Amino acid sequence: MNEKQRVLFSIACVYLRQKHKRRSVWVHKTIQARSRHGEYHRLVQELRLDEVRFQQYFRLDRTQFDELLRRVGPLIAKDDTRIRxxxxxxxxxAICLGFLATGDSYRTISFSYRVGHSTVAGIVADVAKAIWDSLVxxxxxxxxxxDWRDIASEFYHRWNFPNCLGSIDGKYVVIQAPSNSGSxxxxxKGTFSIVLLAVVDAKYCFRIIDVGSYGKxxxxxxxxxxPFGNGLRNGTLCLPEDTLLPGADHLGPQPHVFIADEAFPLRRDLMRTKSDIRRVQRTVRMAEKTIGSVTAVW
Known part of the structure; x- marks a missing residue:
């Protein structure tokens, strides 16, 4: 056996030894005590007796929490095994809402709820998807x-802005930079982020969102x-036909538009404005205010 073969043999032995190394502990004793001392089994049950503190903790009241659980429960339930x-x-x-409400690290939540770090990561991803799928x-x-016609009517009657279909804005959501993602x-702004794009109606309700674009x-x-931008370009959003503006019949039928600030491109169906007209500025800021009200809570 030459020197190169001896080195390869040694590496193979180390690999096999590590591969077959048994865990010293199958379930850590702190996790074994979850049903007695975990946050869900102690603190959360106590908070159910105090409506105000329960809502401060979960950002939902008890009725909302229970209704959400009724909807997503069948989607996130797991079967018991012979081991655990x-x-x-x-x-x-509770784990998912706790993460969304506080932004605590997975490790912090794993200690307080007495579950594994990787378990928390899996739960947050699974439950978040279940919430979206069950409510969207x-x-x-x-x-x-x-629906678009109703939205345009609301914009006119509430904000005196005819033919408006929604206010558009974007929000940087700060993240830890993924490995090997470069810039x-x-x-x-000097942070790593993904982008939330939102379209908001006249009642400050989200109508369309897109999450996940690169921060740059x-x-x-x-x-x-x-997908929303593709729909605008391809004409697949089922937008209403052009209509006359109130008191401006001489202009002929005009398109329905979305409104945004100067960071967005100007299009026939997208009004980009720096206007000082109050009704226009107020409409432009609606998406920004709606996103801000959500980020103040979650």
């Missing part, structure tokens, strides 16, 4: 042509690369 009992849907939802059709369905997520992408680029 599964984490209940209620505890899974009821609370943010894809607008139909009639993809680095934005002009401008608002205009985010719009162009989003």
């Amino acid at each position: 009992r599964a984490i209940s849907p209620g505890e899974r939802l 059709e009821d609370y943010m369905p894809v607008p139909t042509t009639e 993809l997520f680095y934005n002009y 992408t401008s608002d205009g680029g985010t719009l162009a690369n989003s």
Whole structure:
């Protein structure tokens, strides 16, 4: 056996030894005590007796929490095994909402709820997807042509802005830079982020959102690369036909438009403005205010 073969043999022996090394502890004793001392089984149950503190903790009241659990429970329930009992849907939802409300690290939550670090990561991803899947059709369905007409009517009657279909804005959501991502997520503010793009109606309700664009992408680029932007270009959003503006019949039928600030491109169906007219500025800021009200809570 030559020197090269001896080195390869030694590496193989080390690999096999590590591969077959048994865990010193199958379940850590702190995790074994979850049902007695975990945050869900102690603090959360106590908070149920105090409506105010419960809402401060979860950003939802007890009725809302229970209704959300009823909807997502079947989607996030896991089966018990012969080795251990599964984490209940209620505890899974509590872990996810706790993360969304506080932004605590997975490790911090794993200690307080007495579950594994990787378990917390999996729970947050699974429950967040279940929340979206179970609620999106009821609370943010894809607008139909009639829906767009209703939105335009609301903008006119509430804000004196005819033919407006929504206010658009973007929000940088700060993240830890993924490995080997370079400057993809680095934005002009000097942080790493993904971008949330939102369309808001006259009642400050989200109608369309897109999440996940690279932080380095401008608002205009985010719009162009989003399904919403593709729909604008391709004419597949079921927007209403052109209509006359109130008191301006001489102008002929005018297009329905979305409104945004100067960071977005100017299009026939997208009004970009720096106008000092109060009604215009107020409408432009609606998406920004709506996003701000959400980020103040979550």
